[in-house]
Amino acid sequence: MLNRVKLHFLALSVFGESSRHLATVLLSVLVIFILSSVLFISSSIKYTVTTALENEADMTVQRVRGGMLAQVPLSWEKDIVNIRGIDSVSPRVWGRYFTKPKGKSFLIIGVDFLDSNANKALSKIVGSTDLKKFLNAHNMLVSAKVKSWMKKRFYTDSYSFLSADGEFIKMNIYATLPKNSDLLSNDVIIMPIDDARKILGIKEGYVTDFVLNVPNDAQKVFIEDKLSSLHFDIRVVSKKESLAAYDESFNFRNGFFLTLFMILLATFSLILYQRYTQSYSTQKRQIGIYRALGWSIKDILTLKFYEIVVIILGSYVTGVGLAYIFVYIANAPVLRDIFLGSGNFSPDVVLIPVIDFSALSSIFLLYAIPFVASVLIPVWKIAVSDPKEAML
Amino acid sequence: MNPILLNTQVQIYLFGESILYIFMIMAFIISLHILLKWDFDSFSDEQYRLERRSYLVITILLFVFAVKFMLLPYFVFTIDSLNTLVPGAMCAAGVISANSYGLELLFVKLFVVFILSWWLMINYYDLQAKNYPFFKIKYGLYIAVFVLITLELWLDFAYFGNIDIHQPVSCCSALFGQLEGANPLPFGLDTKTMLILFYSIFVTLAILILTKQDITALIFSGLFLYISYYSVVYFFGTYVYELPTHKCPFCMFQKEYHYIGYLIWGSLFGGVFLTADSILCKKVLNVDTSKSKIYGLLLITVFVFTVSAVVLIYRFQNGTWL
Incomplete structure (x- = not known):
């Protein structure tokens, strides 16, 4: 030694x-x-x-037709809620908006401000925003990156979106999203659900997808199977899959x-x-x-x-x-x-x-x-x- | 390409094992040569060269052993980190059962570490003596180790190459926990009898080691390893997880449980291996190994104290048994 x-x-x-x-x-x-x-x-x-991702919902329910995502009818919510062991189902309206066909794109998220679940989640993000005032007009919340992009193009307090029907919708920039999780929210715009529907071309009675939670870990695989057998064109994506x-x-x-x-x-x-x-x-x-x-x-x-x-x-x-x-x-x-x-x-x-x-x-x-x-x-x-x- | 093989840890692990194997081949050829030509009484140049080459084999094996020793916990850590990629797996238990090679690989690995540590001990006593008395045993054993490590390397690649990430596996609670009322314990034991057996075997083993009853101590250390495995999985583990239904030998390696699995399994296998190695050395080589036997016993004692402490700490914090 x-x-x-x-x-x-x-x-x-x-x-x-x-x-x-x-x-x-x-x-x-x-x-x-x-x-x-x-x-x-x-x-x-x-x-x-x-x-x-830990804060995200446990599962996402989508509809697939011809290998592509299709709009999900709101009536599915009833079927989903009926399965035991599922907690807090909420419909989501979101999609990508391209400023020009091959240009930059925003992630538009429509939020139902009357839905208490969504409200809770949102108040965590925006905290100080006065929701009543926000809902009174066509307002939106944008991320810092999106805001500076708009500002460079002289959209200082509003932006005109070309909706799926071909008409212009003017949205006011109400506030900037806080910079806590920039990695996933750098291109996000949050707006009321009705405006988002118009811009993204999602029909009344339809949503982009549903998210839901399963509090008991041991039931997850089983519930995923049950959800998958609800409709022939359903697709369930679990949190573990996105992590993988x-x-x-x-x-x-x-x-x-x-x-x-x-x-x-x-x-x-x-x-x-x-x-x-x-x-x-x-x-x-x-x-x-x-x-x-x-x-x-x-x-x-x-x-x-x-x-x-x-x-x-x-x-x-x-x-x-x-x-x-x-x-x-x-x-x-x-x-x-x-x-x-x-x-x-x-x-x-x-x-x-x-x-x-x-x-x-x-x-x-x-x-x-x-x-x-x-x-x-x-x-x-x-x-x-x-x-x-x-x-x- | 199989995405498992692109995982950082898996790549590093396989890379390390492959480099070691190249050196093992080198050492293997040299030791065959030495075994065939060795003649301690000769004064020829050839013999002198062989003695120098023998140092190369020793150096290589020391290197291999040191790295293998580091790679064993790294291996456990690697398969544990794969649980996000393999559907259904929550810890290493699911990942290791993803194909039939996994468990075989783990057993071969443990056996290789056991034999390698025995080899190291023989080497130590061989170098202490001036005339290399255990020369033939040492090199014969190395050739056996080489065959085992060849098997191990093949299993390494077969295991990691054949994990199907689209095939769901069972998680540990399905593998160890829910047996629909069947008793998983050996010899039809119940938990209470198993615990009595666990502690009494430990005390007997300690007495046997201290009173130098070697053959019986060897048998008892094997028995202790066997009973300890079941005791940790089906009793002590539940206190680590603080959940009576969670029975798994692998989850305790995770961060949530402060990596205590490395201490528990490390001290158990380390202690039993060291004790068994010293007894084998003593019987085969007839040298005095009482000191390393005591170290082995110490490690086993650390193991027993750790698992007992986990239970007692739970009892005092929560005021109840599970």
């Missing part, structure tokens, strides 16, 4: 010859930095999306990145292997002296092992620390766009610091295994070198 003398030797060989290790450490820090930045960004966004879909999309991006990263790792390992082979051959004399002084092969292997552990841990902590600063304090410029995209109203996300065991252990394993693997053989070669040969 490590005693004081060996600790002294270790300190000498790591810090006394720091220039020898400098290149290795710098390269390692860079590799870890890139890897941890990407993993940090993805786990932070994943966390934001998951917590946002998000998970899959993150996995796809991460997986793609990692596959490329492995190529980088292979190069990194090759460089390390070369470097250690070379630097140890210049060290041969030194090792020869140790051996001549009575060190065994095991002693030299142990010393080298601790040296590598110090380098690995040192670069790991530095790399992860730098990535933390880059991602959570500098908010990851450039790299962030890989995950968020910048198509339609790119969201202004503040990355919430999420440091989980998963990311940290993944980074460590992905870096430490190839590192040790590539220096293992050079280290062994130097440790078993014959003292007599080495001194020559």
